[in-house]
Amino acid sequence: ITVLPGVLKQWYQRRVREMIQRFLRVDHAGEVGANDIYAGQMAVLGRSEVAPLIQHMWDQEKAHRAKMNELIGEHRVRPTVLLPIWRMAGFTLGAATALLGKEGAMACTVAVEDTIVTHYTDQIREIVEQEKQEEYGELLKVLKQFRDEELEHHDTGIEHGAELAPQYKALSQVIKFGCKTAIKIAEKV
Secondary structure (H helix, E strand, C coil): CCHHHHHHHHHHHHHHHHHHHHHHHHHHHHHHHHHHHHHHHHHHEEEEEECCHHHHHHHHHHEEEEEHHHHHHHHHCCCCCHHHHHHHHHHHHHHHHCCCCCCHHHHHHHHHHHHHHHHHHHHHHHHHHHHCCCCCCEEEEEEEEHHHHHHHHHHHHHHHHHHHHHCCHHHHHHHHHHHHHHHHHHHHH
16 A cells, blocks of 8 residues: 555656657647748748748747757657658648738638647646646746747738638638647657
8 A cells, every 4th residue: 555655656757747748749740840831831922022921930930940859859759750741741731821822821820820829728728737837837938938929920810811811711620620630640649
């Protein structure tokens, strides 16, 4: 009976460690994918009037990717094995929606960022619910910063005509479904 508390503590610590690894694997994949989405958008719209706006958001995503690269190394998390597929899909999504024009690119940004803001908020909530704010304070700070910057991208997309994209609602739902599916897969693989 005296062994039970030690076993439970080890189980709980392993569970929290696995949660953090899952978060970082998914977040790393997402930030890599976001970079490729913006690269695809810039390949199509890089000489348009919206290019500086896209470049600004892309620059923030580059910083996010760099931080996630740092965090997965620090926490010894292996990236998802599907990263090459995510990269190709991200670039294709960015370029394809940019071919619809500025509004298409902004619709893509809004759909992706809407999903990601919710995703980061859920992760923040889970760390707090596990009462691990102190132990993972730096990670919480990063997640909150990234969530706030992703929300800024979402709002920027709305302000710049996302809802004027052809078939906006259908396009948005397809992109959100893709993002949610990628999140679930990256958690496991």
